[in-house]
Amino acid sequence: MLENLSTPELFSLLALSPSIDQIGTQERIARIQARSIKGAAKIQGLRMALSMIDLTTLEGKDTPAKVRQLCFKAQHLHDQAADLPTVAAVCVYPTMVGVAKKALGNSGIKVASVSTAFPSGQAPFEIKKLDTLYALENGADEIDMVVSRGRFLSGDYQFVYDEIAAIKELCSMSRLKVIFETGELDSLDQVRKISDLAIAAGADFIKTSTGKIQPAATFPVVLTMLGAIKDHFDKTGQMIGMKPAGGISSSKLALQHLLLVKEVLGEAWLSNEWYRFGASSLANDLLMQYQKQLTGKYQSAAYFSID
Amino acid sequence: MMSQTNWKLEPSLESAAQIQLQAQYELFIDGKWQKPLSKNYFNSVNPADESHLAKIAWGNAEDVDLAVLAARRAYDTVWSKLSGAERGKYLFRIARLMQEKSKELAILETLDGGKPIRESRDIDIPLACNHFFYYAGWADKLQEAFAGQQVSALGVAGQITPWNFPLLMLAWKVAPALACGNTVVLKPAETTSLTALKFAEICQEAGLPAGVVNIVTGYGDTGAALVAHPDVDKIAFTGSTAVGKQIHKACIGTSKKLTLELGGKSANIILEDAPIDQAVEGVINSIFFNQGHVCCAGSRLFVQESIAERVLEKLKFRLQSIYVGHPLDKNTDIGAINSKKQLETIERYISLGLAEGAEIYQPDCTLPSKGFYCKPTLFTDVAQSARIAQEEVFGPVLTIQTFRTMEEVVQKANNSPYGLAAGVWTDKGARIFGLSQQLKAGVVWANTFNKFDPASPFGGYKESGFGREGGRHGLSAYLKFSN
Numbered sequence: 001m002l003e004n005l006s007t008p009e010l011f012s013l014l015a016l017s018p019s020i021d022q023i024g025t026q027e028r029i030a031r032i033q034a035r036s037i038k039g040a041a042k043i044q045g046l047r048m049a050l051s052m053i054d055l056t057t058l059e060g061k062d063t064p065a066k067v068r069q070l071c072f073k074a075q076h077l078h079d080q081a082a083d084l085p086t087v088a089a090v091c092v093y094p095t096m097v098g099v100a101k102k103a104l105g106n107s108g109i110k111v112a113s114v115s116t117a118f119p120s121g122q123a124p125f126e127i128k129k130l131d132t133l134y135a136l137e138n139g140a141d142e143i144d145m146v147v148s149r150g151r152f153l154s155g156d157y158q159f160v161y162d163e164i165a166a167i168k169e170l171c172s173m174s175r176l177k178v179i180f181e182t183g184e185l186d187s188l189d190q191v192r193k194i195s196d197l198a199i200a201a202g203a204d205f206i207k208t209s210t211g212k213i214q215p216a217a218t219f220p221v222v223l224t225m226l227g228a229i230k231d232h233f234d235k236t237g238q239m240i241g242m243k244p245a246g247g248i249s250s251s252k253l254a255l256q257h258l259l260l261v262k263e264v265l266g267e268a269w270l271s272n273e274w275y276r277f278g279a280s281s282l283a284n285d286l287l288m289q290y291q292k293q294l295t296g297k298y299q300s301a302a303y304f305s306i307d
Numbered sequence: 308m309m310s311q312t313n314w315k316l317e318p319s320l321e322s323a324a325q326i327q328l329q330a331q332y333e334l335f336i337d338g339k340w341q342k343p344l345s346k347n348y349f350n351s352v353n354p355a356d357e358s359h360l361a362k363i364a365w366g367n368a369e370d371v372d373l374a375v376l377a378a379r380r381a382y383d384t385v386w387s388k389l390s391g392a393e394r395g396k397y398l399f400r401i402a403r404l405m406q407e408k409s410k411e412l413a414i415l416e417t418l419d420g421g422k423p424i425r426e427s428r429d430i431d432i433p434l435a436c437n438h439f440f441y442y443a444g445w446a447d448k449l450q451e452a453f454a455g456q457q458v459s460a461l462g463v464a465g466q467i468t469p470w471n472f473p474l475l476m477l478a479w480k481v482a483p484a485l486a487c488g489n490t491v492v493l494k495p496a497e498t499t500s501l502t503a504l505k506f507a508e509i510c511q512e513a514g515l516p517a518g519v520v521n522i523v524t525g526y527g528d529t530g531a532a533l534v535a536h537p538d539v540d541k542i543a544f545t546g547s548t549a550v551g552k553q554i555h556k557a558c559i560g561t562s563k564k565l566t567l568e569l570g571g572k573s574a575n576i577i578l579e580d581a582p583i584d585q586a587v588e589g590v591i592n593s594i595f596f597n598q599g600h601v602c603c604a605g606s607r608l609f610v611q612e613s614i615a616e617r618v619l620e621k622l623k624f625r626l627q628s629i630y631v632g633h634p635l636d637k638n639t640d641i642g643a644i645n646s647k648k649q650l651e652t653i654e655r656y657i658s659l660g661l662a663e664g665a666e667i668y669q670p671d672c673t674l675p676s677k678g679f680y681c682k683p684t685l686f687t688d689v690a691q692s693a694r695i696a697q698e699e700v701f702g703p704v705l706t707i708q709t710f711r712t713m714e715e716v717v718q719k720a721n722n723s724p725y726g727l728a729a730g731v732w733t734d735k736g737a738r739i740f741g742l743s744q745q746l747k748a749g750v751v752w753a754n755t756f757n758k759f760d761p762a763s764p765f766g767g768y769k770e771s772g773f774g775r776e777g778g779r780h781g782l783s784a785y786l787k788f789s790n
Contacts, residue, residue: 019734021754024585027592034425036319036637044314227584234620262314263628270314 004165005200007158014157017196018231020188020224029219032263037255046290049254049282050077051085052272054112054243056280057092057307058119058211064099066307067092071103073307078287080303081294087283088272089142093118094131097138112177113140116167119181119210121146125163132170143167144177144207144243149184152194160194161201168202177205177243177276182221183213191221195228205241211278216246222257226264239268245278251289254282316630319637321424326414331362332500334370334524335507337377338517344369349526351500354421354643355634355678363500366523368532371492374521375536378463378490381518386490387460391447398443398485400513405436408509412502416474417634419501421643421679422597424635434759435478438777441761442482445782449487452779458786460488461564462540465533467554468503469546470496470645471600471701477503479765479776480543481520487785489541492521494533496546498646500524531557539563541785545602548699548725548770566774566784568602568766570699571727573748574720575605575756576710579613581732582754587621590705593730593756595629595641595683599703600649602771603728605756607696608707609716615709619687626670626683633675641703644679653681653702660686660695665706691719699725713738717745726768730756749775 005013037045055074057066067090074087089110090100100111113135117123123131132143145167151159168176178198182191198206206225209216222244229240242261248254254277261269269275284304292298331348333340345367351360366374386394405412409432416427449458464484468476473495484491495503507522523529527550534542534557544554545568558565575593577586593605610618634642644650661667665686674680681703689696689706696706710716720729729748731739743751749767752758759765764780766772774784 018584019580019582021582021585023755024582024588027755028585028588031640034429034637035316037316038319039317041315041317048314258314259316267314 005161010157010161010197010200013200014193014196017189017193020192020227022188022220025188025220025223029223029260032256032260035256035259037259042255043290043293045255045258046251046286046293047085048258048270049251049277050286050290051088052276053087053283054089054091054245054276054278055087055283056090056211056245056278058114062093062096064096067096067099068103070307071100073283073305074104074109075107077283078291078304081287081291088276091144091278094135094138094140097135097140101139110141111139112142112144114144114146114210116145116163118144118146118179119212121148122150125166128163129166129170132167136170136174140174142175142177143171144179146179146181146210147194147198149181152190153186157197161197164198164201164203175204175241176202177207177241178203179207179210179245181210181213182208183215188220188224191224192228195225196232199228199232199240203240205243205276207243207245207278209246209278211246214247217244217248219256219260223260223264226261230265233265239274241274241276242269243276243278248277248279249281249285251285254286316638318633320633321414321417321635321637323414323418323635326411326418328361328501332364332504332524334364334366334374335504335520335522336370336374337381337521338511341373343367344373349497351419351498353418354645355418356675357677357679360419360501363524366494366525366529371523371529371532371536374492374523375463375465375533375538377518378492378521379538381516382460382462382490385516386519387488391449391488394485394488395443395446397513397515398439398446398482401509401515402436402439402443404509404513405432405439408505409433409436412474412505414635415501415505416499417642420470420473420499421634421645423639423642424637425639426597431472431475434761435475438475438478438482438761442486445483445779446486449782449786452782453786453788457789459789461785461787462489463538464489464491464541464543464785465536465539466491466493467530467533467542467544467546468493468495470499471597471602473499474502474506476545477506479545479781483776483781484543484785485519487782489785490519492523492533492539494523494525494530497524497526534558541565543784544568551772564784566776567772568774568776569770569772570701571602571604571725571767571771572607572697572699572723573603573605573725573728573730574607574609574746575730576609576716576720576732576742577611577614577618578731578733578738579611580734581614582734583614583618583621585754586732587618587625589730589732589754589756590622591625591629594705595703596757598641598644598681600645600701601757603750603757605728605730606700606705607720608705609710609719610707612709612711619707622685623668623670626685629670629672629683631672631674631680631682641683644681644702647679649701650679650681653700653704656695656698656700656702656704657684660689660693660704660706663690663693663695665689665693665695691722697723713742717742721745721747724770727771728752
């Protein structure tokens with residue numbers, strides 16, 4: 001069990017968050033983007049990316065039938081190709097957790113549920129708690145909570161910290177992903193600060209965005225969060241997972257993100273235990289590129305199922 | 308859950324097959340390819356694998372004399388009679404042709420010099436083109452550039468370029484010289500002549516009048532003949548401080564105008580409030596850019612004691628994802644050392660650092676079996692009085708020293724015969740301004756390093772040379788002033 005931090009302790013922790021230089025961050029990313037990922041490395045990377053997807057549907061119009069279809073896709077990405085991995089998880093609203101859990105059965109694919117009044121987080125804590133408990137009782141393996149961005153921006157760090165710590169307490173058997181919605185934050189300095197805060201409060205994963213706000217998982221934001229994970233690991237030896245979500249829809253971007261992880265954190269993070277892509281349309285592009293690598297030919301998009 | 312490890316990038320070699328190398332290159336004098344009167348040739352070697360690239364003419368004093376004669380004739384009869392706007396058109400044409408051939412130029416530069424294709428493709432060649440575009444724009448505005456003064460061309464400029472940025476240094480010198488109305492005799496470094504010779508072809512293709520640009524390839528004796536030639540009005544040299552001093556002596560008592568851009572041992576300073584991850588990346592860019600063959604390389608790192616351990620830890624980790632290998636591989640970060648001679652110099656300094664008791668760190672990477680390669684090297688526990696911290700290595704070797712106060716770091720940074728560049732990493736604007744005023748260096752970069760732009764002047768203090776290249780300041784090196 002984590003020891004909760006008092007306000008002075010929390011403030012002194014956040015005072016240690018290093019500043020982040022935007023230009024230098026972009027230069028680091030440019031180096032990654034100049035790398036050439038080809039041949040066997042590309043095939044391996046595409047398979048890795050497929051296995052790291054949290055296949056997601058988070059819409060007001062979601063229905064059990066839609067979720068069941070998505071769960072089938074999660075287990076059968078493209079049966080025309082032999083020996084493909086499955087995705088890591090299916091990510092849904094709490095009301096759909098039971099449906100997904102049943103549809104995925106013992107496939108090994110996790111059910112992730114958004115919670116805490118996703119996506120805005122604008123609800124009283126009691127409701128966020130009930131929201132989370134409902135998802136957990138229905139069998140959610142992972143909880144994707146949102147932080148209270150308004151409170152963070154107004155400087156009420158203790159509130160944000162306590163909220164995360166309290167949700168973490170509920171997730172004794174489940175892994176907790178903490179969503180920052182970085183598109184609503186102002187600077188990379190703030191991204192770094194909230195990363196340090198969430199990790200201190202017990203996040204198992206830190207996640208960029210809800211997918212409802214643009215910009216979402218930009219490279220500078222992701223690199224900043226990876227920096228926080230790296231510093232925490234160097235200090236404590238504890239690994240924290242990373243989940244960029246929103247905006248990563250092409251194989252090229254996904255592979256560059258994986259290379260960023262490899263260079264910034266190391267290969268230990270290159271598994272779906274520690275790295276996830278929150279995405280809905282990425283899977284098909286990965287499949288298309290994968291088939292291209294195997295056969296030398298691009299297939300029509302019509303050959304890949306749209307769910 | 309599936310677990311993956313050991314994800315390695317495959318080599319991704321840029322194809323050199325698209326380059327047509329000639330077996331033998333002649334001198335480019337008076338718009339024509341001319342066999343050297345010396346009858347001598349030397350071999351150019353690919354430092355990546357020690358393979359033979361081409362035979363290159365070795366000009367002697369007579370060849371230099373012919374070239375200067377051609378340059379003088381072109382100056383008297385054609386170039387000095389053209390308007391600035393007309394000269395500008397030629398420069399624009401050259402710049403565009405260089406852009407069109409940028410891929411070929413990048414591969415040539417990498418083949419000949421050993422620098423990673425990523426750098427020649429993304430930095431050297433685009434910057435070289437931009438210098439021509441930039442100075443093309445000044446050609447008809449020289450009077451406006453120096454209000455209240457009458458300016459005119461000098462005549463014939465003798466230019467000697469180094470092997471670390473062959474085409475870029477050519478551009479730094481040729482573009483302003485031509486824009487200001489001078490004609491040029493250029494002697495490229497002996498290990499990297501190929502892009503200069505390709506540039507001669509570009510001049511031909513651009514229809515540049517014969518004799519305006521002459522390229523005389525060769526060794527130091529060729530350069531010495533150019534410096535000693537009585538009909539040369541201006542010498543511009545970029546290279547080592549030792550050779551710079553000889554050139555300086557040779558020009559004393561003559562009417563030659565001189566600019567020297569020489570060595571450096573530049574300080575890169577990280578303060579405790581710095582954006583630490585970006586500062587570490589900045590260190591990588593400052594010392595491992597172009598294998599450390601950079602006159603302004605940040606080869607002395609000063610880290611404030613309170614964060615020194617953390618910075619070192621991060622640097623060592625970052626070095627693990629630096630790819631040292633074939634320069635034509637698009638994933639290579641550190642390519643080949645330019646020559647066997649330079650590799651020996653670097654290795655000698657590494658032994659010296661060890662002998663002086665400094666602690667060494669090199670990442671665990673395998674170097675290609677053929678060619679000239681050196682692992683990126685960090686030295687810690689280095690004293691200010693150690694030679695490894697005082698002398699220019701011109702290789703991927705960084706010395707790391709710690710400091711406690713601003714006063715101490717300014718003193719240590721300035722305590723060098725050189726003064727070319729410096730870097731400051733801090734989150735506080737006031738400290739940037741304070742330090743940049745106190746550091747005796749021609750360029751001070753704040754929260755970045757090795758940033759170049761044609762509009763920005765570049766040059767040194769003390770034994771790093773004098774005169775400025777680039778920007779409006781760069782024009783004055785090629786102009787006569789009268790009231």
